[in-house]
Amino acid sequence: MTEHILAIDQGTTGTTVLIFDRETHIVGRAYAEFTQHYPRAGWVEHDGAEIWRVTLATAGRALSSAGLSARDLRAIGITNQRETVLAWNRHTGEPAHRAIVWQDRRTAGFCDDLRSRTGVTEMIRAKTGLVIDPYFSGTKLRWLLENVPGLRAGAEAGDILFGTIDSWLIWNLTGGAAHVTDPSNAARTQLYDIHRGVWDDELLSLMDVPARGLPEVRSSSAVLGHTTADGFLGAGGIPIAGVAGDQQAALFGQACHGPGLAKNTYGTGSFLLMHTGASTLRDPGPLLSTVAWRIGDQPLEYALEGAIFVTGAAVQWLRDGLGLIAAAAETEELARSIPQNDGVYFVPALTGLGAPHWDPYARGLIAGLTRGTGRAHLARAALEAMAYQTRDVTRAIEAQTGIALTELRADGGAVGNSFLMQFQADLLGVPVEVPRVSETTALGAAYLAGLATGMWQDREEIRATWKLARRFEPGMGTAERERLYTQWTRAVEKSRGWAA
Known part of the structure; x- marks a missing residue:
């Protein structure tokens, strides 16, 4: 049997496809960006089609770079931007509207309304481990049902699928044969009871979402379906055997398989997760309790999470929005070109603030500007902001768990920046x-798929492949x-509630 697994890492700004062999060497890779749509201030959308x-084309290029065909694959693993939600027609396969991206803030008003209702915040927190925030999928799905003509009627008739x-x-990939998800993704919708492991009727009623269009929740490491020749580069029958939200996949890929182990992923946003075992914290405070994964028929496993909305996206904004740099890699040289930050701080609350602040009305702020401030200061401030926000979250995790962080495993595109x-x-x-x-996000998806199809026998064998x-x-x-850090916290306070 072939010893290659294709991992699809479908991110917020682009899709990466990597092909791993049994020793976790990357033998093929490809990447492509896709369009970001901003129809209004605070709104972010993607075209599902x-x-x-892009995913299909990128997979083809990755296989070509490896000198393989799709028929040479043992399995496919998928990891994805979480919370982004899409509705599509069951019969035609056409999206009913652009996907609403996790960064989108359009449901902030409805979230305020939910918080004003007696007992709702506590009920949602108890069942989902999440706070009420536009970040999560449930309120986005409600917006689609309320605002896309004919969508609710189609959903109630069984013609519309959500996911x-x-x-x-x-x-x-399966030609419409499988409408499924895994617990790590379901846990981010605010419609799923993470303790019972089911779509929850009370939550569905609160968000006014019909259950009929929701996917079946299966394990993160299991055969979830098979490709069709039409669906995947002419190759049918390849098992899709690993699925996890990007941050849980990175936790698995970093071999953080036991309680107390933590990682931080530096991507569009940054997400620090600590494995908490077979149970959630009684009081996660300003953090999130979430499902880490489910392996086969084993019980659910959980994690504590601090979600930072904008880190790498701030560098992308410097590039695309301001034109200060031509490529993200320039930021390291610029940051090193000045001996200190000279009091310049950039709070990248471009889509509000996530953990531990949870302020959808915060907005981006640059403080400490003088006539001597140049683009090197802004580049350095954008990099430093990633580290400051990570410290915000680690302090909250230490406060809630009583566990002092002794090391941090880092992954994602920004780890190539030695200054950061x-x-x-x-x-x-x-x-x-x-x-x-x-x-490690893609690697985690590959591990999950390989575990389900026998490429690796157990987690111990997987942990042995992790190398520093x-x-x-x-x-x-x-x-x-x-x-x-004190100056950083002053700047953060200035950004709070700006758009309220």
Whole structure:
């Protein structure tokens, strides 16, 4: 049997496809961006049909780069941007509207209304582990049902299907035969009881979402369906055997398989997760309790999460919005070109603030500008903001769990920026470890698929494949660390409630 797994990492700004062998070497890869749509301030949308076309084309290029055909694959694993939700026609396969992206803020008013109702915040928190925020899928799906003509009637008649992006990709890969998701994605909809492991009638009623169009929730590591020749590059019968939301996939890919182990993924946003075992915290505070994954028929496993909405996206904004840089890689050289930040801070609350603040009305702020401020200061401030926001979350995790962080495993595109990784270690006061395979989101999806199809026998075998590439030791003094962080917290407070 072939020893290659194709992992689809369907992210917020683009799709990456990697092909791994049994030793987790990347033997093929391809990447393509897709269009970001901003129809109004605070609204973010994706074209589901474009995502599918880009994914299919990118998979073809990755196979070509590996010298393989689709028939050479043992299995497919999928990991995806979470919370982004899409509705499509069961019969035609056409999206009913653009997907509403996790960053979108259009349901902030409805979230305010939910918070004003007696007992609703507590009920949602108890069942889902989540706070009330436009971030999650349920209120987005309600908006689609209320605002797209004919959508509710179609949903109630069984003609419309709903899903997060994993469900959309699997539905297309299987030629419409499988409408499924996994618990890690279902847990982000605010429609799923993470303790009972079911779509919850009370939550569905609250959001006014008909259950009929929702996907079946299956395990994260199991055969969920098979490709059709029409659906996947002429190759039918390939098992789709691993699915997880991007951050849970990265947690699995970093071999954080037991309680207390933590990782941070630096992508469009940043997400720090700590594995909490077979149960959730009684009080997660300003953090989220979420499903980590379910392996086969084993019980659900859970994680504590701090979700940071904008990190890498701030660098993308410097590139695309302001034209200050031509490529993200320029930021490291620019940051190193000045000896310090000269008091310039960038709070990238471009879509509000996530954990631990949860302020949908916060807006981006640049503070400390002088006549001497140049693009190097802004580039450095954007990188430093990633580290400051990560410290915000680690402090909250330590407060809720009583566990002091002793090291942080880092992954995602930004780990190639040595300035950022060193500053992160300095600001946290603990080592930051970067693995040999930094694309741990895709690797986690591959692990889940390989575990379900026998490429790896168990988690111990998977953990043995994790290799350290570089370790960044903290070198900053405590007084300087606290001085910088105090200034950051002042800037954050200035950004709070700006659009209220």
